[in-house]
Amino acid sequence: MAHKASFAAIIVAAGKGLRAGQSIPKQFALWRGKPVLRHSAERLANAGAAPLVVAIPAGYEDEARQALDGIPAVHLVSGGESRQDSVYIALESLEAHSPDYVLIHDAARPNLPQSVIIRLMDVLEKEAGAIPVLPVVDSLVVACDGFMTGSTEREKLRRVQTPQAFRFEAILSAHRAWHGDRTAGDDAQVLRASGGDVALVMGDEKLHKLTFAEDFMEQMPAIRTGMGFDVHRLALGEELWLCGVKIDHDHGLSGHSDADVGLHALVDALLGAVAAGDIGDHFPPSDPQWKGARSSRFVEYAVSLVTKAGYRIGNVDLTLMCEAPKIGPHRDAMRRKLAELLSVDIEQVSVKATTTERLGFTGRREGIASQAIATVIRNGE
Ligand SMILES: Nc1ccn([C@@H]2O[C@H](COP(=O)(O)OP(=O)(O)OP(=O)(O)O)[C@@H](O)[C@H]2O)c(=O)n1
Numbered sequence: 056m057a058h059k060a061s062f063a064a065i066i067v068a069a070g071k072g073l074r075a076g077q078s079i080p081k082q083f084a085l086w087r088g089k090p091v092l093r094h095s096a097e098r099l100a101n102a103g104a105a106p107l108v109v110a111i112p113a114g115y116e117d118e119a120r121q122a123l124d125g126i127p128a129v130h131l132v133s134g135g136e137s138r139q140d141s142v143y144i145a146l147e148s149l150e151a152h153s154p155d156y157v158l159i160h161d162a163a164r165p166n167l168p169q170s171v172i173i174r175l176m177d178v179l180e181k182e183a184g185a186i187p188v189l190p191v192v193d194s195l196v197v198a199c200d201g202f203m204t205g206s207t208e209r210e211k212l213r214r215v216q217t218p219q220a221f222r223f224e225a226i227l228s229a230h231r232a233w234h235g236d237r238t239a240g241d242d243a244q245v246l247r248a249s250g251g252d253v254a255l256v257m258g259d260e261k262l263h264k265l266t267f268a269e270d271f272m273e274q275m276p277a278i279r280t281g282m283g284f285d286v287h288r289l290a291l292g293e294e295l296w297l298c299g300v301k302i303d304h305d306h307g308l309s310g311h312s313d314a315d316v317g318l319h320a321l322v323d324a325l326l327g328a329v330a331a332g333d334i335g336d337h338f339p340p341s342d343p344q345w346k347g348a349r350s351s352r353f354v355e356y357a358v359s360l361v362t363k364a365g366y367r368i369g370n371v372d373l374t375l376m377c378e379a380p381k382i383g384p385h386r387d388a389m390r391r392k393l394a395e396l397l398s399v400d401i402e403q404v405s406v407k408a409t410t411t412e413r414l415g416f417t418g419r420r421e422g423i424a425s426q427a428i429a430t431v432i433r434n435g436e
């Protein structure tokens with residue numbers, strides 16, 4: 056960007072992020088592989104903003120330093136009770152630098168296009184303030200106690216985003232002059248209250264504010280796939296369980312649990328689809344509590360992790376590799392059992408079988424192998 060005027064930026068990142076339901080304030084949570092805060096800090100620094108003042112909650116200095124590592128000219132300040140307080144504290148800290156312009160941005164809007172910054176800066180050459188806005192596409196009503204009490208002219212309304220750009224002296228004086236509750240919705244309202252003009256430029260849907268847990272889910276793919284593979288040794292004197300069905304056979308599978316090779320491959324496929332490790336992480340063979348355990352418990356647990364990750368099962372496809380027993384006569388019982396364990400329709404479950412042409416350990420009837428693939432679909436899709 057080739058603007059002659061100097062410009063600083065403020066990122067307000069001092070909120071609690073309660074509505075987002077993350078384990079830490081949302082600005083420090085990972086989004087598209089990086090802390091939320093880092094995304095817009097990088098974009099603002101690349102656009103030439105200096106210094107970059109970041110308002111953070113008390114006690115989160117380490118998280119903030121880590122999130123902003125390597126970004127030049129960053130100054131941290133402790134934020135205030137409200138967003139408006141956080142902005143004001145950051146503005147006062149910039150007084151010594153006295154930049155020509157300042158961009159004030161929510162950390163919670165990580166996807167900041169450079170085109171928006173350019174549009175804002177261009178307007179500041181003429182106006183004291185400029186903000187990015189988007190049209191309202193739905194009709195709007197006034198609500199009271201669950202009933203509509205009126206309507207509004209949406210053509211006159213705009214959705215307001217950040218960054219909001221200001222001549223530094225104008226916005227600092229406006230914040231200093233503010234009287235009353237310090238709960239202004241944004242800094243444009245503060246400038247307007249002091250009589251300053253605020254120009255509107257086109258915003259961008261990419262600037263969507265991460266507010267609720269679902270906003271974090273949207274970064275995840277709508278459909279994910281996992282694969283699993285397992286082998287167990289055939290032995291005399293063991294029961295044979297395959298895909299949750301007990302089969303009469305002269306040999307059974309040996310293992311720490313019931314050695315159901317089909318269910319084990321399926322568990323790994325489900326865990327793989329939501330990147331939740333593998334069956335050995337959750338049910339170590341060294342743990343005596345799993346000795347002789349029904350593998351259906353492992354499947355139920357894997358399904359619970361899929362649900363916890365915000366997904367549901369799309370379909371599963373499983374192949375058993377053995378010379379004997381013949382799987383065909385048991386296939387429907389296996390599909391029914393799997394559908395029950397996964398709480399899906401039987402049409403979403405496929406069980407196949409193959410010999411390995413008498414080749415290898417399965418061909419010599421020393422063991423049975425199984426592979427499975429599972430697709431999971433993000434809730435809301
Ligand atoms: N005292 C505060 C409150 C909010 N913010 C910041 O203002 C931005 C917009 O606020 P919002 O999305 O409402 O964030 P939170 O207040 O953290 O969210 P919640 O209301 O869910 O707790 C966020 O980047 C947030 O960190 C801030 O710096 N200081």
Ligand SMILES: C[C@](O)(CO)[C@H](O)COP(=O)(O)O
Binds near residue numbers: 242264
């Ligand atoms: C500043 C803002 O992002 C403009 O839309 C918005 O007002 C912040 O509101 P919040 O309630 O603090 O999220």
